[in-house]
Each structure stands twice: as C-alpha cells, then as structure tokens.
Amino acid sequence: MTMSSNQKPTACLVLADGSIFYGHGFGATGTTVAELCFNTAMTGYQEIMTDPSYAGQVVTFTFPHIGNTGITSEDDETADPFAAGMVVKWDPTEPSSWRAREELAPWLAARGRIAIGGIDTRRLTRAIRQQGAPHVALCHSPDGVFDLEDLLAQAKGFA
Template sequence: MRQFDKKIVLQDGTEFYGYGFGAAGECTAEIVFNTSMVGYQEILSDPSYTGQAIVMTYPLIGNYGMCEADYESRRPTASAMIVREYNDEPSNFRSKQTLGQVMERYGVIGIAGVDTRKLAMHIRDQGTCRVLITGADTSTIAATAHLQTVSLPTDQVSRVSTPTVWFSPAKEPKYHVAAIDRGMKL
C-alpha cells in the first residue's frame, strides 16, 4: 500500500488521509459527494461541479479510463476528485488516457485511499463545507484557520463560459441553431 502523502481537512477540523494522483499541489473548494456507480468522467466534466471537490462513494474509480467523446463539457472543471481506490490501468478499448492523466492535464487534484463513504456520511450529516486538500504534513490548526478566512469563487459562470466562437457543422442541417455557451453540457 502506498504511503499517504495528502490530507483532506474539512472546515470543522475533520481530517482524512490518502495519496495523491492527478495534478500536484493543493486546493480549497466546496466539498460535495456523488453516489453514482458509473460516469466519473461525465461527473468530472459536468459544469455544475465547477470549483468543487467531488467525493465518489463508489469504491473503484478509473477502471475504464477516459474518452473525450463522453465528456459533459469541453473540459473537466471540478477542482478535485476524492476516491476510495484509484485504478491507473484502465481496461476499455475506447480509453485514450487514464483518469489521472486527464486530471493532471487540467489541473484537477486527486486523492485516493480515503474512506469515501464515511466522508460522504459526514457531509450528509454536517452539510457541505469548505475543504482544503493539502500535503499530509500540513498542520490541521493552520488548515482550519485558512478555511475560516478563505472565500470561494462566486462567479463560476466565467470559468465555464467559452471565450471564443466555435462551430459544429452538420452534414445535412435541417435547422440552424445558435447557442451561447455559459457552461452548457454537450
């Protein structure tokens, strides 16, 4: 078993340890949970999760890799993904990259080895809150002090909006449709 090198600190001081995958570093986010058994790549790229740390309660994540055709938006926009067990060797003929590779590319922090069901129950009972995902050696006192003062971004629409015009051609269009992308799902 890998040594824990990451820590999750909730606003109330509750801690969970795990090991990192995906992007390096630390992040502060709102923590939420998802109980889906499949669809982690759709969840990661769903604009409604922008800026959030997502706890996946299903115990094995990453086993079918990542396929851009299945994204819910143009790119992952979540801040972090928290899993019980991360599989870095996907088995899927459609997979082009691992979950960890995509998360690293888009700056999404991952932490595995966490008792995600216990964490989800804590969130359910106490409510969603701010969370700091950081190094395992970070002081819990310093982390909770940081969480009491930090403000989470409020304008998530600007993070998921498309700054440029793009066109999606159809072979034989019956209609012409224009859409303003302010975080729409594909």
C-alpha cells in the same frame, strides 16, 4: 483511512471543522480549496468532473472503482473539468475499456485537478449528510509534508 499502514500519505483533505483525512495523491500537485460534495453514481466519473454544475466543488465518489474505464474525449461534458478535485476510495487502476485513450491520473494532472485516493468515502459521505457540504482544502504533496494549520485556515476562509 483505507490505505495500508506502510504507505506514506501523499495527500490530505482538511475539513473546516478540523477533520483530516490522509491518502494517496494523484493528478495535479498543490492545493485546492472548495466545497465538498458527493456523488453515488456507478459510472460517469469523467462526465461528472466536466459537468458545470460541479464548479467549485471537490467531488467524493462513493463507488469504489473510479478510473477503471479510463478517459475518452467523447465523454467530456465540457472541454475542461469544472470540479475542483476528486476524492475516491481506491487508487485508479489501469483502464479496462477498449474506448479508453488515457488514464485518469494523467488526465487530471494535465487539467490541474487534484485527487486523493485511499479514503473511506462512505464515512466522508455520512459526514457531509449530517453537517451539510463542508468547505475543504485538498492538498497533494508527493513528499507527504503538509501545513495542516494553513490548510485548515484556507478551508475555514473559503467563501
């Protein structure tokens, strides 16, 4: 876990094999169940989230600076995201691009997409490479309360 030890987790990612990753939730609250994949691009997180080829997947971004350029409608591939959720190493920062019209977290929330930050994304990517794309349950709960048994059952039951 890459979050500091004095921060309470507000999100967790539960893999069907029982692995659990805790971090900071942002975007929408709730739970999404999907296949986990990864993307190694250094740019284009908004395009990736709105790309139909990522439908039904939670995308792990290996590049740590996701969200730093913000959001602009000109970069959408489609009107709404197809990706079910997002996993990042560092929490998004305030946008630095002059093109930005919105920040990543509110954009995700408005579109019902859950994200988790504070994750060792390279470790997670290694797990995906070794065992294939696992099914996962991604939960963002601002109070930090998680029903891990239910999340594991949802991940195992994803078809």
